[in-house]
Amino acid sequence: MKNTLLFKDLNFPPTYKYSSDSNHIPLEFYEDTFPIAKTIDLLLGYFSSNAIKVLSKSFAEFIYNGGKMRLITNHFLSENDFDNLLDNTEINNEDKIIDIFKNLEDLEKNLSKEGQHFFDCLKFLLKKKRLELIPVKFNGFDLAHCKKMILFDGKDYISTDGSINFTLSALIKNSESFQLDAPWVSNVSKERIEEEKVNFEKIYSNQHPNYKQIDKKEIEKVISNIGNDKNIRDLLDDSIKLGSDSYSKKVNFILTKKKERFNTLIEKIDNTPKFPFPQGPRKYQKDAYNEWVKKDYSGVFAMATGTGKTITSLNCLLNLYKESGNYRAIILVPSIALLNQWEEEVKSFNFKKILKVGGGNNWEKDLANYSSNYSWGLKNDLIIISTYGSFVLDRFQKLFQKIQEDFLLIADEAHNMGANNIQKKLKDVKVNKKIGLSATPKRIYDPEGTLAIDSFFKDTPPYTYSFGMAKALEFGFLTGYKYYPLIVELSECEFEEYTEISKKLLKFFDFDKGKFRDDPIVEILLLKRKSIIHKATNKLDLFSSIIKELIKNKKNKFVFAYIPEGNTTNNDGDTVKILNEYLKRIHNNYPKLKMNSYTSEDQNLEEVLRGFEDGKIEVLFAMKMLDEGVDVPRAEVGIFASSTGNPRQFIQRRGRLLRKHKDKAFATIYDMVVIPRLESNLGELFNIEKNLVKNELNRVAYFASLAMNFYDSKEALNDVCQKYDLDLDTIINEL
Structure with a gap:
């Protein structure tokens, strides 16, 4: 909520004085000025619990409107103040000083609602970097009851002057009064405000002779330990729930009006779009x-x-x-x-x-x-x-x-x-x-x-x-990965069919330009040959050996497996889905392995993903369903057995594996790279094959170049590069 109201617009008492026995009580001042203030400079003689109890009632709205605070204080509490922060205690000695660092445990256990709310507010401001705490020692100078405030609304400064008791009872009894200085009142008020500002800045910058700053880490630690992590909506809600049974009619009237105002703010917060993370966008x-x-x-x-x-x-x-x-x-x-x-x-x-x-x-x-x-x-x-x-x-x-x-x-x-x-x-x-x-x-x-x-x-x-x-x-937004390109050769039967198609393609190849001429027949032949690569039967044997290795190393959980689409012919001559052949082989070889498929034909896909996240499903078999956008950050191992030749699919699939997860140190990717046969003599087909292998290595080289184990990946491709007279470093530099 953006405030256009200024201090000058408020109805201050004619005398600019607030007291508990007048029509203008101190709480009214806090409730009117805090929501408007852009900054508040607060000087407390000691870390007063009574100040905490009173200010807590006005603090949340100040925070909601983006206010910043500088708080200069000693880190001690009187016994009176310490007990006032707690529930159901009797005050025996108002003069005894207690170190809140040493009594932190009691403070945490028994903090009253007002005290807890104040520390919650302080913690919120600390996290948002909108609170500066400056603990000081007084060098023998007795300022135990020094309590001053300087408020700024973006245009004018106002300051309070007087021995403000800040006691909760002062809201009911006649024990609190202070004088307010505002610049439009008189030149004397202007001078007093400037004097207070100069004095505060001297203490703040450690230039005042009567004050010595001490380490603020301890007092910030106290606030972090005692304060709860709450958002601004919760702080507003807590504020209006603070008890008021024992207050006077004047106080209850103010608090009732505040409750109505806060309920409006809470409703607005509940319905206002906002960035989902408190730190804001990166x-x-x-x-x-x-x-x-x-x-x-x-x-x-x-x-x-x-x-x-x-x-x-x-x-x-x-x-x-x-x-x-x-x-x-x-x-x-x-x-x-x-x-x-x-x-x-x-x-x-x-x-x-x-x-x-x-x-x-x-x-x-x-x-x-x-x-x-x-x-x-x-x-x-x-x-x-x-x-x-x-x-x-x-x-x-x-x-x-x-x-x-x-x-x-x-x-x-x-x-x-x-x-x-x-x-x-x-x-x-x-x-x-x-x-x-x-x-x-x-x-x-x-x-x-x-x-x-x-x-x-x-x-x-x-x-x-x-x-x-x-x-x-x-920048650490994704998990690092190890990449293992694994060479898969065509079987003898597949190689014969592949070579036959390649020979037909030869007459359409432009050797000067290093590519095929445009012709519908070329597209048909290339698709046929790609299908052989895609369905290479040796992939299944390699896949089974990868699973065996993962089980041996106890890494067989949170495994994604991308399987080729389409059908194949099994040993009995029947047409079956390639996916089913993989599922059948792995189940037969490793019957204890818990696995499932994730395809458009499967039911309850959300439950399947949940089972995978929970480790109840160890290996998840997919074809294309996990290519686009589905978040499964728990995945640690990817086995890519699907050679479509489309770089987008590989980039998206790699992305599935690299999402961050607190229990994932790095991801591992096994990528099957199919080539005709390493020992074959290609003869006149060499240039065609070199061009196709290079296209495949473009993808592999990019994956390898960003991997944690780049040199292992490079070594695995040495034989292929030597056969086709290719250099992986050159390919990477050309990407």
Whole structure:
């Protein structure tokens, strides 16, 4: 809440004096001035519990409005003060001084509600770096009852003068009074305020002859130990719950008005969007927003998997809300799993108005009502989260096109927007603000689709904001990994078929340009040959040996396995799914291993992921379902048996493994690299094969270059590089 009220606007007593026996009691001063104050400088002769009890009632609203405090105090309590902080104790000796460091345990166990609330407030300010504590010794100068305040509202300073008792009983009895100085009252008041400011600054800067600063770490430690971690909503709520049974009617009237005001603030907090983490967005997330604004609110965030693309884009929406006071957005996702995952992220920002489209949700009536209201000028807050499949539906487009003008569009896994069915709809999408999110915006083998994406977002490489894998690892946002490329050779039968196809391709190969000529037959033959690589039977043997090694080293938990899609022929000549062959072999070889699959045909996918997170499922077999966006940070080992040749899939799959988790020191990736046969004589096919192997090594080299065990990875590829006269370092430098 932004305050435009100033001290000068308040109704101070005509005499500018507050006392417990007048119509203007001290609590009224605290309740009126604290919410307006930008800064409070407080000088306490000792760390007074009575001051704590009184000030605690006004502290929370000061914090809510962004106030900062400097507190100069001794670290001692009188016995009276110490006991006043505790519940149900009798005060026997008001003059005895107690060191709160030595009596910390008693203080923690028996702190009263007011005392606890005050320490909670102090801890909040400390964490937010909005409190400076300056403990001092008085060099024999008796200031035990010195209690002064200097408050600043952004324009004027005011100060209190008098022996303020700060006692809780002073709220009821006639024992507290002080004089207020304000600059508009008189020149004398101005002089007194300036004198108090100068005096405070001398103590603060350790220049005052009667004060000596001592180490503040101990007193901060006390606050950290006693104070609870609470957010501002809880602090406001605690403040209005502080007891008032024994107070006078004047006090209760003030507290009742405050309760009404705080309930309004709490309701506002409950319904106001905010960043989900108290430390706020990271620097790179702020940078992404600033670059997006510079590009006229349209662009692609090319960010590595696991670096917080979702949070980064929602922070942009939050900033728009802070500027305009409203929010309207549509978020596009490729799967139902991501539909639900985005809903949770949106809720974490406290955006309340959410409509899910797709995944069996009933949305048409709500969207139709919203569209109707919108046409009449009722432009309410709304976030639509839709799958790409539902987004392209004519009935959705008919309604969305009526409201889209004020909406921010966020496209998750934005490379999907280059697909033909989505491309056709882009010409009708007229949103002015848009963000594309992808670790891999470029569509491999689809330059037209890539061009459509770049055109829609008005962006080109290196894009509006880029945060690649190397930077993410360097800054510790992702887990480091060990990478083991494993060579898989074709079987004799597969090699014969592969060679036969290669010979047919030979007549289409342009040796001068080092690539194939454009011809439909080339595409058909390449797909056939890729299928042989994809389904190479020797992968299964290697896969089984990797599992055996993991079991031997007791590393067979939290394992992701990416298996080739499609069918194959088993030993009996039957057509079966490749995935089922892997499941069958591993179950037969290692019957005690707990495993499951995660595919579009499987049921209860959320339960499957939960079982994997909990370690009840040790190995999870997938094909493509885990490629895009699903968060499983517990995964530690990845086995990539699927050789699709699409770099995006490998980058996304690696990202699944590299998400941070408190129990994961590093990730391990086993990557199967299929080549024809190391010992074969390729003859006239050599140049064709060299070109294809180099393309495969581009991916492998990039993975290896960022790995913790780069030289191990490099050594594993030596034989392949020698056979095809390739140099891995050169390939890496050319990436």
